[in-house]
Amino acid sequence: MAKADAAKQEWDIKVFITFYKFSVTEEMKSKTVIITGGTTGIGKATAIKFAENGYNVVVTSRDSRKETALKNEFKAKGLEVDFKVLDVRDEEQVQAVIQETVAKYGKLDVMVNNSGISLGNAVLAETESDDLKQMLDTNVMGVYYGMKYAIKEMLKTNGGAIVNLASIAGLNGLYATAQYCATKHAVVGLTKGAAIDYAQQGIRINAVAPGAIKTDILQNAIDAGTYDVSGIEAIHPMNRLGKVEDIANGIFFLASAENEFITGTILNIDGGYNAR
Numbered sequence: 652m653a654k655a656d657a658a659k660q661e662w663d664i665k666v667f668i669t670f671y672k673f674s675v676t677e678e679m680k681s682k683t684v685i686i687t688g689g690t691t692g693i694g695k696a697t698a699i700k701f702a703e704n705g706y707n708v709v710v711t712s713r714d715s716r717k718e719t720a721l722k723n724e725f726k727a728k729g730l731e732v733d734f735k736v737l738d739v740r741d742e743e744q745v746q747a748v749i750q751e752t753v754a755k756y757g758k759l760d761v762m763v764n765n766s767g768i769s770l771g772n773a774v775l776a777e778t779e780s781d782d783l784k785q786m787l788d789t790n791v792m793g794v795y796y797g798m799k800y801a802i803k804e805m806l807k808t809n810g811g812a813i814v815n816l817a818s819i820a821g822l823n824g825l826y827a828t829a830q831y832c833a834t835k836h837a838v839v840g841l842t843k844g845a846a847i848d849y850a851q852q853g854i855r856i857n858a859v860a861p862g863a864i865k866t867d868i869l870q871n872a873i874d875a876g877t878y879d880v881s882g883i884e885a886i887h888p889m890n891r892l893g894k895v896e897d898i899a900n901g902i903f904f905l906a907s908a909e910n911e912f913i914t915g916t917i918l919n920i921d922g923g924y925n926a927r
C-alpha cells in the first residue's frame with residue numbers, strides 16, 4: 652500500500668473511532684425513560700413531554716402495527732421515539748424490554764408504568780369476576796413487574812425514578828367502579844411500600860392520581876353509557892375534564908431529578924377532586 656493511502660486509512664480509522672466514542676458517550680450521558688402503553692392517551696402525551704426534554708424515549712404497545720404511525724407522529728414534531736412490543740401481563744417480556752433498553756442506552760433513569768385498563772363498570776354484585784382478574788393482571792401485576800425489573804437495573808446505577816399511574820379511584824370509592832378502584836388502590840400500595848424499601852438507595856417511587864382525563868379509557872365508558880360528559884365534568888371542582896398534558900406534566904415533575912426529596916407521593920392531578 653502506498654504511503655499516502657496508508658496515512659489516509661489511518662486517518663479514516665481515527666475519525667471513525669473518535670466519532671464512535673463521541674456518539675456512544677453522548678447517548679450514555681442522556682437520560683432514558685420507558686413508558687408502557689405509550690401510543691395513546693396519557694402515555695403518548697408523556698412520551699412527547701420526555702422527548703421534548705431530551706430523553707431517549709422507549710414506548711411500548713402490545714400491537715407492533717402502531718410503531719410506524721407513532722414514529723411518524725414524533726418525526727413530524729422533530730422528535731424521536733423507540734418502540735417495543737410488550738404485554739405487561741407477561742413477566743418475561745417486561746424483564747426483556749427493560750434489559751434491552753439498558754443494553755442499548757446504558758441505563759434506565761425513569762420507568763413510567765402507564766398501561767392500564769378499565770372494564771365492566773357496574774355495581775359490585777353485577778360485575779363479572781373475570782373483569783377483575785383481567786384488571787388485576789394488567790393494572791396490578793403489570794405495574795409490579797415494571798417496578799421489579801426497573802428497580803433491579805436502577806440499583807446498579809444507584810438511582811432512578813419510577814412513576815406509576817394511580818387514579819382518583821385509587822384514593823376513593825367511585826360509583827359502579829369497585830373493581831377498578833381495587834386495582835388502583837393496589838397501585839398506591841405498591842408505590843408507597845416500594846418507596847420506603849428503596850428510599851436510601853436513590854430510587855424514588857411516586858404515582859400520579861388523575862381525575863377524569865379525556866382519553867380512550869374514559870371515552871369507552873362514555874360510549875357504553877356509563878357516564879355522560881357533563882356529569883363527569885361536574886365531579887371536579889374545576890368543572891372540566893383533565894387534559895393528557897396535565898398528567899404528562901405531573902409525571903415529568905415527579906421523575907425530574909430536581910425533585911430529589913419526593914418519594915412515596917401520590918400526586919393528585921384532579922381539578923380539585925380530592926380537596927372536597
Ligand SMILES: NC(=O)c1ccc[n+]([C@@H]2O[C@H](COP(=O)([O-])OP(=O)(O)OC[C@H]3O[C@@H](n4cnc5c(N)ncnc54)[C@H](OP(=O)(O)O)[C@@H]3O)[C@@H](O)[C@H]2O)c1
Pocket residue numbers: 687688689690691692693694711712713714717737738739740765766767768769789793816817818819860861862863864865866867868869
Ligand atoms: N383517562 C382517565 O381518566 C384516567 C384517570 C385516572 C387514571 N388513568 C390511568 O392512566 C393510564 C393511561 O390510561 P389512558 O387514560 O391514557 O388510556 P388509554 O389511552 O386506553 O391507554 C392505556 C394504554 O394501556 C395499554 N395497555 C392496555 N393493556 C395492556 C397490556 N396488557 N400490556 C401492555 N399495555 C397495555 C394500551 O396499549 P396497547 O393497546 O397499545 O397495548 C394503552 O395504550 C391507565 O393506567 C389508566 O388507568 C386514566
